Amino acid sequence: MAYTFTFEPNNAPKQKPDSNKLGFGQYFTDHMFIADYNLQHGWHEGRIVPYAPLLMDPASMVLHYSQTIFEGLKAYKTTDGKVVIFRPERNIERLNISGVRMGIPPIDEEFALQAVMQLVNTDKDWIPTGEENSLYIRPFIIATDPFLGVRPSDTYKFIVILSPVGAYYPEGINPIKIYVESEYVRAVRGGVGFTKTGGNYAASLKAQMESKDKGYTQVLWLDGCEKKYIEEVGSMNVFFKINGEVITPSLEGSILAGVTRNSVMTLMKDWGMQVTERQISIEEVYEAYQNGTLEEMFGTGTAAVISPVGELNWDGKGIVINNGKTGDLSHKLYDTITKMQRGLVEDSYNWLTTVE
Ligand SMILES: *Cc1c(COP(=O)(O)O)cnc(C)c1O
Secondary structure (H helix, E strand, O other): OOOOOEEOOOOOOOOOOOOOOOOOOOOOOOEEEEEEEEOOOEEEEEEEEEOOOOOOOOOEHHHHHOOEEEOOEEEEEOOOOOEEEEOHHHHHHHHHHHHHHOOOOOOOHHHHHHHHHHHHHHOHHHOOOOOOOEEEEEEEEEEOOEOOOOOOOOOEEEEEEEEEEOOOOOOOOOOEEEEEEOOOOOOOOOOOOOOOOHHHHHOOHHHHHHHHHOOOOEEEEEOOOOOOEEEEEOOEEEEEEEOOEEEEOOOOOOOOOOHHHHHHHHHHHHOOOOEEEOOOEHHHHHHHHHOOOEEEEEEEEOOOEEEEEEEEEEOOEEEEOHHHOOOHHHHHHHHHHHHHHOOOOOOOOOOEEEEO
16 A cells, blocks of 8 residues: 655755765755654654754653664665665564564554655655765664653654765775674673664674774674674674685574675575575684685675675784685675666566665
8 A cells, every 4th residue: 555644845955965975874865754653543644854853852761771773774876767775675674573672563564665765755866876875764763752660662753864875984895804802792692682773783882992993993793602603793794705605693683684694695595605504603714714714704784785804803813814805705796786776787686676
């Protein structure tokens, strides 16, 4: 069914940023989508309104107990001028998976998808051109009861905002240096590591700051119990190519099930490669490095798509991967996915949804 949302146009549109200097997540478009939830009406009153600050009660539960979830996906302009979104139904499905864990009432997936599509259509002139540029879509839900007791909120807002973005890492598709974190942990089994909820990222900041000071772009998290098995990077899943086989940590409840992770696994399997999901320890990676079988490592995520890793630091031991250069597999995956998103190679998996 087609949802109709009310529309209040922005009569004071902003000047659009220079598409060569976008960076990530700094600029926002002229409109946003909002819907409310209460016990009586469920999710209701979907509306597209001018982008503006929210007026909130300072007792709003999200501000105190972090009952909140978010998603991140992208819209692209194809070379023939169409507007497409990459696998949006997966993100909406995951929004609800996060919601169940965080005690947030599910949102009708078609309603949320329509919200995203109609908002992108409204602000489609904001989709930047340029090879690495796109329109980042940030749907999120916040708990809004003005109440200081600890319980699930009875009211929520579902909001979607849009941000024209460039390359996530200023380095582009160049390999990044990663610090293997052996002091702090991000998530434990039974916790909320598999959800996109604000607290996971707040909990990661101290480690991120310390690794930045040491000269690393991101941290690689190890499992929360033994600090032995590899989990993921800040906002990316990770893959290793060892002796021809591609290995990625299996989803055990503490790792985010990335849409990009799923996409690259599908591609590599169809290319006839051996792709294995299993637990992989940092020792195993170190041994592979020492005996010369560690061929490639890369991260996957919506923001950067593919991020080759050129170097790991594990307790002072340096692991240099592929001489610090981008590997062939990383290149091939990056090219295939980004070309698909631009309409330059056939969308044989039906991963693109056209906005019209
Ligand atoms: C978002 C995210 C990812 C990547 O997911 P995609 O759907 O590929 O963007 C991986 N790990 C974490 C912790 C994330 O937040």
